[in-house]
Structures are given as structure tokens and as C-alpha cells.
Amino acid sequence: MYKYEYETIETNLSGWGFVSGNKYQTHDYRTIIEKRASEGWRFVTAVPLSQRGTGHIEKMDLVFEKEEE
Numbered sequence: 001m002y003k004y005e006y007e008t009i010e011t012n013l014s015g016w017g018f019v020s021g022n023k024y025q026t027h028d029y030r031t032i033i034e035k036r037a038s039e040g041w042r043f044v045t046a047v048p049l050s051q052r053g054t055g056h057i058e059k060m061d062l063v064f065e066k067e068e069e
Helices: 029-038
Strands: 002-011 018-020 042-051 057-067
Touching: 002 029, 029 042, 029 057
Parallel strands: none
Antiparallel strands: 002 018, 002 057, 042 057
């Protein structure tokens, strides 16, 4: 059985990077994925939650899974 956690990130409107609700200040989503991996989580996918009329994604969830012990 697996358990899942979600990390919501939003586009940084002052640039083209990302910031997250957990105060990650990054345009590098890799930092979030690497941090979770070091805690035993596996990155599964990114799910778009909202986007602008231009097609640019404004908010997405990064999905992580870990096998329950």
C-alpha cells in the first residue's frame, strides 16, 4: 500500500519560475523533488490545477508517493 502527499506550487508572476506554499523560493522545482526524495518519497507526476488564457500553468500539484510500512 502506498500513501501520497501533494506539494502545490504556483508560477512566480515576477518571472517564469515557481514558488511553493511551503515557502520554497525557487524557479527550480527540482529542489522540491530532491528534498522529498531524500525523505524517502518518490515523485509520481505533476497535475496542472489552473492556467492562464495563454496556456501558461499558474498552479500545479507535484505528487509524491511512499510505501507504507
